[in-house]
Amino acid sequence: MTAFVLGEDHLVFRDNIRKFAREKFIPGQLQRAASIEYPRTELRELAAAGLTALAVPEELGGQGADLLALGLAAEEIGYACSTMACAFFFVNVQTSFFATHAPVAVRNNWLPKLISGEAIGCTALTEPDTGSDASALTCRADRVEGGWKLYGEKSSITQAPHADVAIVIAQTDPGKRAKGIGAFVVTLDDPTIARQAFEDPGCKPIGRGALTFDGTFVPDAYVMFEPGSGFHGIMREFDLTRALIGLMVIGTAQRALDMTVEYTKQRTTFGRPLAVNQGVQFPLAEHSTYVTAVRALAYQTLGLRMAGQPHTAQAAMLKWWAPQVALAAVNDCVVLHGHVGWSEEMPLQAMLRDVSGYQIGDGTPQIQKMIIARDLYAR
Secondary structure, eight states: OBTTBOOHHHHHHHHHHHHHHHHHHSTTHHHHHHOOSOOHHHHHHHHHTTOSSTTSOGGGTSOOOOHHHHHHHHHHHHHHOHHHHHHHHHHHHHHHHHHHHSOHHHHHHHHHHHHHTSSOEEEEOOOTTTTTOTTOOOOEEEEETTEEEEEEEEEEEETTTTOSEEEEEEESOGGGGGGGEEEEEEETTOTTEEEEEOOOSSOTTTOEEEEEEEEEEEEGGGEEEOTTTHHHHHHHHHHHHHHHHHHHHHHHHHHHHHHHHHHHHHOEETTEEGGGSHHHHHHHHHHHHHHHHHHHHHHHHHHHHHTTOOOHHHHHHHHHHHHHHHHHHHHHHHHHHTHHHHSTTSTHHHHHHHHHHTTTTTSOHHHHHHHHHHHHHHO
């Protein structure tokens, strides 16, 4: 990529993903959006297409693609189906994390299952009373012979109702805050684990829930980050996930805009196409501008990460801004469709609900603005 212009390889990759995603996932989108069943068949289709471990090295079963390709795929799948974009996002985050950080025994056991779609993973960071204060954890890990025992509750975990394995972030020494935090790989069929599913308005098939641990044993071989390195190891990944979320949600917004352009060309009022009115044209022009700007910022953020340069502030900008841009765009598209857009027979309502959740996941707008301000004042 040079000066925000995609090279031939990335253009071909984008076009191939676009064709695949629209053929596979636009059909059935409405049915998926209304279901609480995890899209396991579609996950296996992602796996068969090599899209469950894009950034994982080839020698570990992945595609060895760069992060820009990962972002392009996130946007194209987000365009076709916001449910499948969420599934794509989480499986790639999990496979990349296991490939990079998991102990060899854990990686050999779980990575192939995650890549094939046989298993589903989740990351258990948030707790009921901590929210965005990720270092103030109360879920604890107590040292025992041969490993650790986990006690406490983790909440607001995406994919928790369906997951087979979790990366659990827990405190080993409350007095040390971030310096006492470790990360543990936990197999979720353990009888000491209780699971709760939440009822959410969007991303229903993916699910969100809570996990409660009552003396769950984790052997030393399943420690992903030793105490003291767990917090920063996890937090570093947010700079990537926030960029991917930015591209996913503007993919959904772009679909809504494209649908609305076509609808307003065909819909006639007072003997003329609805599209001839400036009151229709101008909102679409404004939203298209914002979507294009978000896309450019996302490309820059991924480029900085690939170059090993600081990009935390850019990722935070994306995280607070992109969901708001997408939500505003889809909402105006609902309005421009009139009563048709309000109907559940069109995907706009599901898209609106799905996009709204990304305002909160991976950090609220207020937290992102604090990160940006910290960067401004540190210069």
